[in-house]
Amino acid sequence: xxxxxxxxxxxxxxxxxxxxxxxxxxxxxxxxxxxxxxxxxxxxxxxxxxxxxxxxxxxxxxxxxxxxxxxxxxxxxxxxxxxxxxxxxxxxxxxxxxxxxxxxxxxxxxxxx
Amino acid sequence: xxxxxxxxxxxxxxxxxxxxxxxxxxxxxxxxxxxxxxxxxxxxxxxxxxxxxxxxxxxxxxxxxxxxxxxxxxxxxxxxxxxxxxxxxxxxxxxxxxxxxxxxxxxxxxxxxxxxxxxxxxxxxxxxxxxxxxxxxxxxxxxxxxxxxxxxxxxxxxxxxxxxxxxxxxxxxxxxxxxxxxxxxxxxxxxxxxxxxxxxxxxxxxxxxxxxxxxxxxxxxxxxxxxxxxxxxxxxxxxxxxxxxxxxxxxxxxxxxxx
Numbered sequence: 110x111x112x113x114x115x116x117x118x119x120x121x122x123x124x125x126x127x128x129x130x131x132x133x134x135x136x137x138x139x140x141x142x143x144x145x146x147x148x149x150x151x152x153x154x155x156x157x158x159x160x161x162x163x164x165x166x167x168x169x170x171x172x173x174x175x176x177x178x179x180x181x182x183x184x185x186x187x188x189x190x191x192x193x194x195x196x197x198x199x200x201x202x203x204x205x206x207x208x209x210x211x212x213x214x215x216x217x218x219x220x221x222x
Numbered sequence: 223x224x225x226x227x228x229x230x231x232x233x234x235x236x237x238x239x240x241x242x243x244x245x246x247x248x249x250x251x252x253x254x255x256x257x258x259x260x261x262x263x264x265x266x267x268x269x270x271x272x273x274x275x276x277x278x279x280x281x282x283x284x285x286x287x288x289x290x291x292x293x294x295x296x297x298x299x300x301x302x303x304x305x306x307x308x309x310x311x312x313x314x315x316x317x318x319x320x321x322x323x324x325x326x327x328x329x330x331x332x333x334x335x336x337x338x339x340x341x342x343x344x345x346x347x348x349x350x351x352x353x354x355x356x357x358x359x360x361x362x363x364x365x366x367x368x369x370x371x372x373x374x375x376x377x378x379x380x381x382x383x384x385x386x387x388x389x390x391x392x393x394x395x396x397x398x399x400x401x402x403x404x405x406x407x408x409x410x411x412x413x414x415x416x417x418x419x420x421x422x423x424x425x426x427x428x429x430x431x432x433x434x435x436x437x438x439x440x441x442x443x444x445x446x447x448x449x450x451x452x453x454x455x456x457x458x459x460x461x462x463x464x465x466x467x468x469x470x471x472x473x474x475x476x477x478x479x480x481x
Binding site (some may be wrong): 159161163164167168171172175176179180182183186187189191194195 | 278358366367368370371374375377378381443460462463467468471475476479
């Protein structure tokens with residue numbers, strides 16, 4: 110019975126891993142990866158490693174998806190802000206130079222997805 | 223790289239991986255077998271000599287304390303690196319809650335407020351997870367878990383605080399620098415415990431305290447202190463990382479385009 114349960118969890122974690130890879134949108138992927146952590150945590154519990162399960166649950170299921178989503182949100186805000194700034198600069202020619210600075214700035218993060 | 227070259231590279235890598243992995247899998251001990259001599263030695267030593275009911279904690283903080291110290295310093299270094307990378311730069315401004323700073327129309331903290339369902343779910347969850355974090359840390363030498371698990375649970379509780387309301391609740395955990403100070407106290411305490419072992423017994427993280435009675439709150443030698451120190455260090459580091467990400471996402475805005 111216990112062996113069958115572990116086998117089921119192994120199959121589920123394989124399915125979960127495939128689901129993570131097949132999810133192409135990064136925001137959705139963060140959530141799916143978090144759900145995959147729940148399966149893994151169940152697996153660790155079944156294999157008598159509850160301490161590993163706790164760490165997997167919190168780090169993989171909660172903190173890692175949160176940090177991913179926050180990073181995505183920042184990238185999107187950054188891109189949208191740049192669009193707004195470019196739009197505002199288009200209205201008045203005085204600001205054109207500062208907006209072209211931004212377009213070619215190598216220090217900025219990449220565009221959000 | 224062409225798709226063909228990529229496939230050839232993949233095949234080469236897979237072939238290199240399959241042989242050692244296959245050999246290792248075939249020679250693995252059977253599922254549930256008693257394990258190697260070293261493991262059995264550790265199991266006997268931890269209980270009879272150190273009086274630690276949680277074997278894993280005895281291995282992590284006592285018998286292999288040096289490895290754990292290194293791991294904790296890696297996490298600490300990562301938290302410091304995040305803080306440096308995500309610092310407020312000269313061309314960034316702090317968006318006020320209305321989303322308007324003086325002059326240019328900076329985007330505000332425009333995240334919608336938490337829904338009632340989320341709030342009602344997150345507040346009890348926050349209380350339960352925070353309590354669990356304290357409990358897991360305090361009983362690290364007795365029951366599964368320890369400073370690391372307790373620490374991430376506490377940091378997770380802080381993240382739930384954000385889910386339950388907004389970033390202001392998270393930042394009300396203390397004035398700027400409090401999380402960093404908690405983190406530093408934990409790391410210094412771990413280093414001090416490790417150094418005490420080195421000075422008194424000649425080995426880093428060697429146990430210097432009486433073992434106490436097996437199963438009691440004061441047992442396992444220095445393990446309870448180690449778990450508390452690790453809880454502070456890990457919880458502090460994780461909370462600092464989450465806090466820096468939140469600040470970068472919700473509060474800091476580019477100002478250089480709006481001169």
